[in-house]
Amino acid sequence: MTATIAYDDVEVGTELPERLFPLRRSDLVRYAGASGDFNPIHWSDRAAAESGLPGVIAHGMLTMATAARLVTDWAGDPGAIVEFGVKFSSPVVVPDDDEGALVSVRGVVEKKLDGNHVVVNLTTRCRGEKVLMASRATLRLP
């Protein structure tokens, strides 16, 4: 195990500082290929408009992976995640330009449980709106 954060170092209220992750249209295309999710609402403006969306939107799972990143980098070990759940509350619209969409993720330790488990509550926003709700990851730390 390579976790850099130990259970004893963590308190309820310990913060995982905010990080910004840009998502561009090319990231969506790459994610479609790697995940096998080729739903055109994630790459075609025409398909997005036809299904009544405000624009091409990021795969929910890409947003979830981005949020997970804050936790796995903090823990130092992606294998530390034992549970993770999110609700997709608002779509991440990704325009076809150089900037794309900027996703901000920050977290706070909400609970310490038996068995060296901690629960991190994540706040994930794009353009000021919460794009994930009820977003909690449980980690087993050394």
Add this chain to the structure above:
Amino acid sequence: MPLNQDFVGRRFVAEVPFQVGREHIRRFAQAIGDDNPLYHDVEAAKAAGYPDLVAPPTFLVNAIPGALGLPTDDPALGLDYTLVVHGEQRFSQRRPVFAGDELVTASTLTSIRSVGRNEVLVTTYQYETTAGEQVATGTCTLVSRGTAAPRE
């Protein structure tokens, strides 16, 4: 057009196990912009005590079902993917997924209910190795927009 309620309760088990490959893990990690050495470098993963490359946590819920036949892919269900948005996703894992794992996915479409004009589909997943070791479980909620039957 409302979804076919006959699918509720159906369980689907993949006929062919999903072979988790190093290159797939690397490509997936690249796609989420994550250069964590445990996803890319076999020696780093072994030095960390793992048998091979570690898959990013969300690899399981997305990359694996994407490569399998799913209940939601059956045309008889009537799901139009251009109307679908992801509502909710949860998973829990007993251990991380590693390169070299051969996983069998069983999925059950547990409910389809109307919420306003939308329909909400819940599917649960169980992942185990071909040797019978339980690796993870997951729950996926999809929203099919505007397909609910109009109220009388």
